[in-house]
Amino acid sequence: MKYLDEFRDPVIAKQILSEIEKTVTKPWVIMEVCGGQTHSIIKNGINQILPKEIELVHGPGCPVCVTPLEIIDKAIAIASKPNVIFTSFGDMLRVPGSQMDLFQVKSEGGDVRIVYSPLEAVKIARNNPEKEIVFFAIGFETTAPGNAMAIHQANREGITNFSELVSHVLVPPAMTALLSSPKNRVQAYLAAGHVCAIMGWREYEPIAKKYKVPIVPTGFESIDILEGILLAIQQLESGKYEVSNQYIRAVQRDGNRLAQDLVNKIFEVGNRKWRGIGEIPQSGLNVRKEFVAFDAEKKFSVGNIVNQESEKCIAGIILQGLKKPYECPAFGKECTPMNPLGATMVSSEGACAAYYKYQRIKND
Amino acid sequence: MTEFDLDLMSCPLPKMDYDTIQLAHGAGGKLSSELIEKIFLPRFGNKTLDKLEDQAILEIPANRIAFTTDSFVVDPIFFPGGNIGDLAINGTINDVAMSGSKPLYLSVGFILEEGLSLEILHKIVLSMEFAAKHAGVQIVTGDTKVVNKGSCDKIFINTSGIGIVPDGVNISAANIQPGDKIIISGTVADHGIAVMTTREDLSFKSQVQSDTVALNGLVDDMLNVSKNIHAMRDPTRGGVATTLNEFARQSNVGIQLYTDTVPVKPEVNGACEVLGIDPLYVANEGKLIAVVPSNIADKMLSVMQKNEHGKYAKIIGEITDKNLNIVVQETGLGANRIVDMPIGEQLPRIC
Amino acid sequence: MCLGIPGKVEEIFDENGLKMGNINYGGTLNRACLEYVPDIEVGQYTVVHAGFGISIIDEEEAMKSYEAWEELVGYAAKDGVDLYGNPLREIEESSK
Numbered sequence: 148m149k150y151l152d153e154f155r156d157p158v159i160a161k162q163i164l165s166e167i168e169k170t171v172t173k174p175w176v177i178m179e180v181c182g183g184q185t186h187s188i189i190k191n192g193i194n195q196i197l198p199k200e201i202e203l204v205h206g207p208g209c210p211v212c213v214t215p216l217e218i219i220d221k222a223i224a225i226a227s228k229p230n231v232i233f234t235s236f237g238d239m240l241r242v243p244g245s246q247m248d249l250f251q252v253k254s255e256g257g258d259v260r261i262v263y264s265p266l267e268a269v270k271i272a273r274n275n276p277e278k279e280i281v282f283f284a285i286g287f288e289t290t291a292p293g294n295a296m297a298i299h300q301a302n303r304e305g306i307t308n309f310s311e312l313v314s315h316v317l318v319p320p321a322m323t324a325l326l327s328s329p330k331n332r333v334q335a336y337l338a339a340g341h342v343c344a345i346m347g348w349r350e351y352e353p354i355a356k357k358y359k360v361p362i363v364p365t366g367f368e369s370i371d372i373l374e375g376i377l378l379a380i381q382q383l384e385s386g387k388y389e390v391s392n393q394y395i396r397a398v399q400r401d402g403n404r405l406a407q408d409l410v411n412k413i414f415e416v417g418n419r420k421w422r423g424i425g426e427i428p429q430s431g432l433n434v435r436k437e438f439v440a441f442d443a444e445k446k447f448s449v450g451n452i453v454n455q456e457s458e459k460c461i462a463g464i465i466l467q468g469l470k471k472p473y474e475c476p477a478f479g480k481e482c483t484p485m486n487p488l489g490a491t492m493v494s495s496e497g498a499c500a501a502y503y504k505y506q507r508i509k510n511d
Numbered sequence: 512m513t514e515f516d517l518d519l520m521s522c523p524l525p526k527m528d529y530d531t532i533q534l535a536h537g538a539g540g541k542l543s544s545e546l547i548e549k550i551f552l553p554r555f556g557n558k559t560l561d562k563l564e565d566q567a568i569l570e571i572p573a574n575r576i577a578f579t580t581d582s583f584v585v586d587p588i589f590f591p592g593g594n595i596g597d598l599a600i601n602g603t604i605n606d607v608a609m610s611g612s613k614p615l616y617l618s619v620g621f622i623l624e625e626g627l628s629l630e631i632l633h634k635i636v637l638s639m640e641f642a643a644k645h646a647g648v649q650i651v652t653g654d655t656k657v658v659n660k661g662s663c664d665k666i667f668i669n670t671s672g673i674g675i676v677p678d679g680v681n682i683s684a685a686n687i688q689p690g691d692k693i694i695i696s697g698t699v700a701d702h703g704i705a706v707m708t709t710r711e712d713l714s715f716k717s718q719v720q721s722d723t724v725a726l727n728g729l730v731d732d733m734l735n736v737s738k739n740i741h742a743m744r745d746p747t748r749g750g751v752a753t754t755l756n757e758f759a760r761q762s763n764v765g766i767q768l769y770t771d772t773v774p775v776k777p778e779v780n781g782a783c784e785v786l787g788i789d790p791l792y793v794a795n796e797g798k799l800i801a802v803v804p805s806n807i808a809d810k811m812l813s814v815m816q817k818n819e820h821g822k823y824a825k826i827i828g829e830i831t832d833k834n835l836n837i838v839v840q841e842t843g844l845g846a847n848r849i850v851d852m853p854i855g856e857q858l859p860r861i862c
Numbered sequence: 863m864c865l866g867i868p869g870k871v872e873e874i875f876d877e878n879g880l881k882m883g884n885i886n887y888g889g890t891l892n893r894a895c896l897e898y899v900p901d902i903e904v905g906q907y908t909v910v911h912a913g914f915g916i917s918i919i920d921e922e923e924a925m926k927s928y929e930a931w932e933e934l935v936g937y938a939a940k941d942g943v944d945l946y947g948n949p950l951r952e953i954e955e956s957s958k
């Protein structure tokens with residue numbers, strides 16, 4: 148496939164690796180903040196072939212993983228209501244809530260459907276006027292424009308039986324929170340390529356300057372990631388700390404203004420709890436008052452929900468890059484993809500799931 | 512993949528008392544007889560079936576008989592390249608053939624939903640007739656039940672099959688040993704993607720066709736090269752990854768897949784990328800995986816490639832004594848990744 | 863979640879007042895909403911995420927860095943060796 152296969156070419160990947168080997172002289176810690184990049188790194192074994200000086204740590208880049216437990220429980224409560232068709236991307240179905248997951252709601256008779264786009268949920272609402280259709284709107288800045296368009300479209304068509312359960316999170320506040328922590332070890336960031344396709348990289352410039360960290364918007368294929376790491380290492384070795392774009396084929400400095408404008412019209416920034424990390428100020432998106440009719444949290448009263456996280460799960464520490472999945476005592480034992488204790492083991496992009504699936508053996 | 516176009520079939524539905532299936536069609540009376548005489552016998556008929564006894568009496572000159580059964584509940588019942596009928600015939604023939612046996616006879620059990628269009632049933636029966644004849648297999652006994660509307664989804668089919676195991680053939684996962692090579696007979700994920708992209712809720716338009724076909728002819732060609740095929744299986748639900756993991760666990764060996772050798776059609780690959788699924792985990796209905804001693808692997812491959820159902824066969828890996836019970840693949844960057852067993856049903860009701 | 867796949871726009875049309883496209887991914891077509899890339903034309907490539915085109919692929923930029931690496935690989939190849947000084951045939955074997 149064009150624009151995919153070329154960027155997986157192993158011969159070129161090895162050339163970039165050899166450039167990295169020639170450039171690096173001291174130990175460095177680099178974090179990627181996107182689940183898709185984590186997945187690609189682990190699946191291709193990039194972490195195994197880098198020179199020992201470079202340590203890759205995995206950040207809170209999986210929106211499924213950081214969705215607060217209360218929201219999952221709310222989703223389950225709404226999906227269990229008799230007149231509701233609950234729609235969601237596939238990854239959310241097996242994320243454990245306090246008692247169960249959405250998949251179990253489905254097997255007990257709830258109408259839970261997987262969709263690949265929020266517009267499909269609007270279509271279901273159009274075709275089922277007697278039911279209430281709810282879309283589970285989670286994601287980073289990449290997904291917000293699509294979710295905004297769905298509300299915009301439903302509003303335009305006068306569709307009243309559609310709403311979204313929103314749990315959107317923003318990357319820069321999370322990066323800042325990690326960088327301000329006294330435990331922080333991260334010296335450079337690979338920024339999420341598709342988040343940057345929407346938002347551009349302007350908002351990373353003050354972060355790079357203030358915390359003196361190079362930030363490199365990076366793509367997802369093996370060549371992209373290796374090139375992103377090379378750009379980061381080149382800056383680190385020369386003492387620079389700028390934003391340097393690797394993903395030039397898809398990202399411009401200003402991003403996609405149309406997408407940003409519609410997101411600002413439908414949503415507003417607010418505080419948001421990140422599962423495993425805690426509340427990060429101004430790090431989430433909520434539906435604006437004018438569009439409250441499309442806000443499922445306000446539309447459905449689901450009462451008081453008592454949350455119970457597993458005590459053994461250290462997903463929060465892993466999401467901050469402070470430990471690797473295999474350093475968790477429960478990894479591969481009580482906690483496996485079949486019996487996940489936390490979201491990082493369930494989501495296809497969670498760090499724990501990636502390590503378990505692709506690298507749980509020792510390579511010689 | 513069936514080669515005939517249902518729309519062009521000059522075989523119209525015979526005149527029947529009703530357009531749709533009624534409960535009485537399964538009750539053993541007049542309507543049941545009409546169904547058998549006008550729909551099933553004309554298409555499936557042979558000496559044995561025509562007797563219409565409660566059982567088929569068969570003379571089978573064999574020391575060992577292979578016997579298998581499978582049920583088919585695929586949704587949707589028609590998809591590019593086939594339908595539930597083809598799957599039911601080819602699937603069971605293949606299960607028999609994977610033991611190296613020559614498939615001879617099939618039984619067919621229908622469970623029909625009240626209200627199913629007879630026209631649709633007839634089309635399915637026509638494809639079953641074609642598939643069975645193409646494979647040289649007879650349908651010798653059958654049964655039909657009808658359930659209330661809503662108690663099953665249009666049509667479910669069970670087929671059982673028997674075949675003769677030739678002398679000197681002992682194909683079983685127990686034979687697998689380090690050093691053996693692994694051969695796949697063609698491109699993967701065609702069936703699963705054909706079904707998935709047809710489902711109404713997705714907006715795909717693709718040329719992908721199911722690969723459903725009987726493989727007994729290909730297996731005959733392979734046995735002519737050597738009877739010493741160690742193991743053979745068709746990677747249906749769960750795909751190539753599941754079958755290989757089963758081999759690794761059952762035989763207590765390790766499996767090393769080579770980089771990028773598993774053949775996938777570009778349009779199937781495109782659909783997999785968009786859906787975020789790995790072709791190694793998607794169902795196939797016209798492919799087999801054979802594990803053979805390394806000294807016959809190249810000859811076996813070239814003979815398979817001469818058969819129309821093995822044109823794109825490739826050697827994709829080998830059996831090792833490292834990383835036991837696990838399947839690993841070299842990533843192209845010098846690292847190994849695990850190809851794990853899938854957790855849940857990636858694509859429900861795929862066959 | 864970040865799954866964004868590059869595809870070629872084959873057809874552009876209107877559906878329910880939204881600009882939509884049929885996008886070709888290696889031979890399979892699927893629909894996506896093109897409201898966020900209104901200037902896109904048939905024949906161009908877009909990154910599609912969750913059913914929305916989010917960016918028009920800059921084909922010139924895409925090839926710039928790729929070709930730069932290819933050139934380096936090519937220089938080594940002219941000398942009859944690969945990047946690690948091994949005789950050239952070994953590249954062809956390992957990259958297949």
